[in-house]
Protein backbone atom coordinates (compact mmCIF):
# COMPACT_ATOMS: atom_id res chain seq x y z
CA UNK A 1 0.00 0.00 0.00
CA UNK A 2 1.31 3.48 -0.80
CA UNK A 3 0.52 7.13 -0.44
CA UNK A 4 -1.69 7.07 -3.55
CA UNK A 5 -4.06 4.46 -2.15
CA UNK A 6 -7.67 5.72 -2.08
CA UNK A 7 -8.80 5.09 1.49
CA UNK A 8 -12.31 6.01 0.33
CA UNK A 9 -12.38 2.77 -1.67
CA UNK A 10 -12.58 0.78 1.59
CA UNK A 11 -15.43 2.83 3.11
CA UNK A 12 -18.88 1.35 2.55
CA UNK A 13 -21.80 3.75 2.17
CA UNK A 14 -25.06 2.43 3.58
CA UNK A 15 -28.17 4.47 2.74
CA UNK A 16 -30.90 5.10 5.32
CA UNK A 17 -28.94 3.95 8.38
CA UNK A 18 -29.66 4.43 11.25
CA UNK A 19 -32.67 6.33 9.92
CA UNK A 20 -34.13 7.41 6.58
CA UNK A 21 -32.11 10.07 4.79
CA UNK A 22 -28.77 9.32 6.48
CA UNK A 23 -25.94 7.97 4.33
CA UNK A 24 -23.89 6.01 6.85
CA UNK A 25 -20.14 5.84 6.17
CA UNK A 26 -19.16 2.39 7.39
CA UNK A 27 -15.48 2.01 8.37
CA UNK A 28 -15.58 -1.76 8.97
CA UNK A 29 -14.22 -2.70 5.49
CA UNK A 30 -11.21 -0.45 6.18
CA UNK A 31 -10.70 -2.08 9.59
CA UNK A 32 -10.89 -5.53 7.97
CA UNK A 33 -8.08 -4.56 5.57
CA UNK A 34 -4.91 -4.41 7.66
CA UNK A 35 -2.99 -2.62 4.91
CA UNK A 36 -5.62 0.15 4.72
CA UNK A 37 -5.80 0.36 8.52
CA UNK A 38 -2.00 0.63 8.75
CA UNK A 39 -1.97 3.26 5.99
CA UNK A 40 -4.54 5.29 7.95
CA UNK A 41 -2.33 5.32 11.03
CA UNK A 42 0.74 6.07 8.89
CA UNK A 43 -0.93 9.15 7.38
CA UNK A 44 -1.99 10.50 10.78
CA UNK A 45 1.52 9.83 12.12
CA UNK A 46 3.07 11.67 9.18
CA UNK A 47 0.82 14.69 9.74
CA UNK A 48 1.28 14.97 13.52
CA UNK A 49 4.80 13.58 14.10
CA UNK A 50 6.32 17.03 14.73
CA UNK A 51 3.39 18.44 16.74
CA UNK A 52 4.89 17.49 20.12
CA UNK A 53 1.75 15.60 21.12
CA UNK A 54 1.75 14.39 24.74
CA UNK A 55 -1.77 12.91 24.85
CA UNK A 56 -4.38 11.66 22.43
CA UNK A 57 -8.02 12.00 23.45
CA UNK A 58 -10.81 10.11 21.70
CA UNK A 59 -14.51 9.55 22.34
CA UNK A 60 -15.96 6.09 22.47
CA UNK A 61 -16.45 3.93 20.58
CA UNK A 62 -15.14 4.44 17.07
CA UNK A 63 -12.63 7.13 18.03
CA UNK A 64 -10.80 4.60 20.24
CA UNK A 65 -10.00 2.38 17.25
CA UNK A 66 -7.70 4.93 15.62
CA UNK A 67 -6.48 6.78 18.70
CA UNK A 68 -4.90 3.77 20.42
CA UNK A 69 -2.48 2.68 17.66
CA UNK A 70 -1.68 6.31 16.86
CA UNK A 71 -0.80 6.95 20.53
CA UNK A 72 1.80 4.17 20.29
CA UNK A 73 3.26 5.62 17.07
CA UNK A 74 3.51 9.13 18.55
CA UNK A 75 4.75 7.94 21.98
CA UNK A 76 1.74 9.66 23.54
CA UNK A 77 -0.75 8.68 26.25
CA UNK A 78 -4.19 7.50 25.20
CA UNK A 79 -7.06 9.20 27.06
CA UNK A 80 -10.52 7.64 26.71
CA UNK A 81 -13.47 10.04 26.68
CA UNK A 82 -16.63 8.19 27.60
CA UNK A 83 -20.38 8.43 27.79
CA UNK A 84 -21.69 9.23 31.33
CA UNK A 85 -21.18 6.87 34.27
CA UNK A 86 -18.69 4.57 32.54
CA UNK A 87 -15.46 5.82 34.10
CA UNK A 88 -14.75 4.54 37.64
CA UNK A 89 -12.72 7.42 39.13
CA UNK A 90 -13.65 11.12 39.57
CA UNK A 91 -14.68 12.69 36.29
CA UNK A 92 -14.95 16.03 34.55
CA UNK A 93 -17.99 16.35 32.28
CA UNK A 94 -18.91 18.46 29.29
CA UNK A 95 -22.55 18.88 28.29
CA UNK A 96 -23.28 19.82 24.69
CA UNK A 97 -26.14 20.44 22.31
CA UNK A 98 -27.19 17.97 19.66
CA UNK A 99 -29.54 18.73 16.79
CA UNK A 100 -32.34 17.63 19.13
CA UNK A 101 -31.55 17.53 22.86
CA UNK A 102 -28.23 17.39 24.71
CA UNK A 103 -25.46 14.90 25.37
CA UNK A 104 -22.60 14.52 27.84
CA UNK A 105 -19.03 13.20 27.62
CA UNK A 106 -16.68 12.57 30.54
CA UNK A 107 -13.00 12.00 31.20
CA UNK A 108 -11.06 11.29 34.39
CA UNK A 109 -10.04 14.45 36.26
CA UNK A 110 -6.36 13.47 36.26
CA UNK A 111 -6.26 12.45 32.58
CA UNK A 112 -5.05 15.74 31.12
CA UNK A 113 -3.20 18.61 32.76
CA UNK A 114 -1.68 22.02 32.13
CA UNK A 115 1.22 21.76 29.72
CA UNK A 116 -0.24 18.86 27.79
CA UNK A 117 -0.45 19.14 24.02
CA UNK A 118 -3.49 17.12 23.13
CA UNK A 119 -4.43 15.56 19.81
CA UNK A 120 -8.14 14.83 19.34
CA UNK A 121 -8.91 11.84 17.13
CA UNK A 122 -12.21 10.51 15.79
CA UNK A 123 -13.29 8.31 12.92
CA UNK A 124 -15.66 10.94 11.55
CA UNK A 125 -16.43 14.66 11.76
CA UNK A 126 -20.11 15.36 11.17
CA UNK A 127 -21.69 18.33 12.99
CA UNK A 128 -18.61 18.65 15.20
CA UNK A 129 -20.44 18.33 18.53
CA UNK A 130 -18.41 15.35 19.74
CA UNK A 131 -15.01 16.78 18.90
CA UNK A 132 -15.93 20.19 20.29
CA UNK A 133 -16.84 18.51 23.58
CA UNK A 134 -13.43 16.79 23.63
CA UNK A 135 -11.72 20.12 22.92
CA UNK A 136 -13.58 21.79 25.79
CA UNK A 137 -12.65 18.96 28.17
CA UNK A 138 -8.97 19.33 27.23
CA UNK A 139 -9.00 23.11 27.51
CA UNK A 140 -10.94 23.12 30.80
CA UNK A 141 -8.09 21.00 32.17
CA UNK A 142 -5.53 23.61 31.04
CA UNK A 143 -4.16 21.71 28.02
CA UNK A 144 -3.53 23.00 24.52
CA UNK A 145 -5.35 21.35 21.61
CA UNK A 146 -2.46 20.75 19.22
CA UNK A 147 -4.50 19.10 16.49
CA UNK A 148 -7.60 17.22 15.38
CA UNK A 149 -7.53 14.14 13.15
CA UNK A 150 -10.43 12.47 11.37
CA UNK A 151 -10.50 9.53 9.04
CA UNK A 152 -13.66 10.98 7.44
CA UNK A 153 -15.01 14.51 7.23
CA UNK A 154 -18.54 15.23 6.02
CA UNK A 155 -17.74 18.63 4.52
CA UNK A 156 -21.36 19.58 3.88
CA UNK A 157 -22.15 19.59 7.63
CA UNK A 158 -19.37 22.14 8.28
CA UNK A 159 -18.25 20.65 11.61
CA UNK A 160 -15.05 22.66 11.09
CA UNK A 161 -16.81 25.81 12.19
CA UNK A 162 -16.36 24.57 15.78
CA UNK A 163 -12.64 23.99 15.29
CA UNK A 164 -11.33 27.36 14.18
CA UNK A 165 -7.64 27.84 14.87
CA UNK A 166 -6.87 24.14 15.29
CA UNK A 167 -4.63 22.09 12.98
CA UNK A 168 -7.08 19.71 11.28
CA UNK A 169 -6.13 16.58 9.33
CA UNK A 170 -8.95 14.71 7.57
CA UNK A 171 -8.02 11.80 5.32
CA UNK A 172 -11.29 11.30 3.41
CA UNK A 173 -13.82 13.98 2.49
CA UNK A 174 -17.40 13.73 1.36
CA UNK A 175 -18.70 16.87 -0.30
CA UNK A 176 -22.33 15.82 -0.27
CA UNK A 177 -24.62 13.13 1.08
CA UNK A 178 -24.27 10.75 -1.87
CA UNK A 179 -21.78 7.91 -2.44
Ligand SMILES: O=P(O)(O)OC[C@H]1O[C@H](OP(=O)(O)OP(=O)(O)O)[C@H](O)[C@@H]1O
Pocket residue numbers: 059060061062063122123124125126127128129130131159
Ligand atom coordinates in the same frame (compact mmCIF):
# COMPACT_ATOMS: atom_id res chain seq x y z
O1 LIG B 1 -19.50 15.38 14.58
P1 LIG B 1 -20.66 14.74 15.30
O2 LIG B 1 -21.99 15.21 14.77
O3 LIG B 1 -20.55 14.85 16.79
O4 LIG B 1 -20.68 13.19 14.91
C1 LIG B 1 -19.50 12.41 14.87
C2 LIG B 1 -19.53 11.35 15.94
O5 LIG B 1 -20.64 10.45 15.68
C3 LIG B 1 -20.15 9.12 15.70
O6 LIG B 1 -20.16 8.58 16.98
P2 LIG B 1 -21.49 7.99 17.68
O7 LIG B 1 -22.00 9.02 18.65
O8 LIG B 1 -22.41 7.47 16.64
O9 LIG B 1 -20.91 6.83 18.60
P3 LIG B 1 -20.09 5.48 18.33
O10 LIG B 1 -18.67 5.88 18.02
O11 LIG B 1 -20.19 4.80 19.67
O12 LIG B 1 -20.72 4.71 17.19
C4 LIG B 1 -18.72 9.24 15.23
O13 LIG B 1 -17.93 8.13 15.64
C5 LIG B 1 -18.26 10.52 15.87
O14 LIG B 1 -17.76 10.34 17.18
Ligand SMILES: Nc1ncnc2[nH]cnc12
Pocket residue numbers: 022023024025026124126
Ligand atom coordinates in the same frame (compact mmCIF):
# COMPACT_ATOMS: atom_id res chain seq x y z
N1 LIG C 1 -23.09 9.71 8.14
C1 LIG C 1 -22.44 9.12 9.15
N2 LIG C 1 -21.81 7.94 8.96
C2 LIG C 1 -21.16 7.33 9.98
N3 LIG C 1 -21.08 7.84 11.22
C3 LIG C 1 -21.68 9.02 11.46
N4 LIG C 1 -21.77 9.77 12.59
C4 LIG C 1 -22.49 10.87 12.29
N5 LIG C 1 -22.88 10.87 11.00
C5 LIG C 1 -22.39 9.71 10.46
